[in-house]
Amino acid sequence: QLKLVESGGGLVQPGGSLRLSCAASTMDYYAIGWFRQAPGKEREWISCISSSDGNTHYRSSVKGRFTISRDSAKNTVHLDMNSLNPEDTAVYYCSADIAPYTGWCGLLKESDYDYWGQGTQVTVSS
Numbered sequence: 001q002l003k004l005v006e007s008g009g010g011l012v013q014p015g016g017s018l019r020l021s022c023a024a025s026t027m028d029y030y031a032i033g034w035f036r037q038a039p040g041k042e043r044e045w046i047s048c049i050s051s052s053d054g055n056t057h058y059r060s061s062v063k064g065r066f067t068i069s070r071d072s073a074k075n076t077v078h079l080d081m082n083s084l085n086p087e088d089t090a091v092y093y094c095s096a097d098i099a100p101y102t103g104w105c106g107l108l109k110e111s112d113y114d115y116w117g118q119g120t121q122v123t124v125s126s
Contacts, residue, residue, distance in 0.1 A: 002026055002115045004094050009120030012084055016124070020079040022094030022117060027051065029096040031105040032077040033113055034068065036090035036122075043093070048105035049077060057106035062088075084124045091119040 003025040012018050022032060031050050037043040047058045047068040056068050067080040077094060095113035097105070 002028060002096055002098060004096060004115055004117035006092065006094050006117040006120040009092060009122045011123045011125065013126050014085050014124055016084050017080070017082045018084065018122060020081065020092055020094075020120060020122070022077045022079075024075045024077070024096065027072070027075055029098050029115075030100055031097040031108060032068075032070070033095045033097070033105065033108065034077075034079050035093045035095060035110065036088075037093070037119075038087075038090040041090075043110065045106075045110065046092075047079065048108065050105050055104060057104055081122070084122075086124045089122060089124050091121050093117055093119045 005023045008020040031048050033048040034046045035043050036046055046062055049056045049068045049070055065083045070077045094117045096115040097112055098114045
């Protein structure tokens, strides 16, 4: 069974940066997605990376500020977050899709992801 563990969350000032990491117990997935859930809001998709070709995709509000990458040797996917603002405050989750899909990983719905990490809190505040 695939296990995901997030790390790297914390408190950062507006304009600051954080790197989140998602360590996977195996490489048996087709895509890794990052989601976040702010207080009182629904969980939303942020970004994803394909395990086959490394293609990446982002929601518009984080494009240009966030970068998703993978370290295959360490079975880890990173989410580098720059120019953070208070609206980025949320619990961040990584997830894994273990079923093959057609098209690009940005088309995957939240329900398509099979395994989830426990989440890591990111707070952007002065």
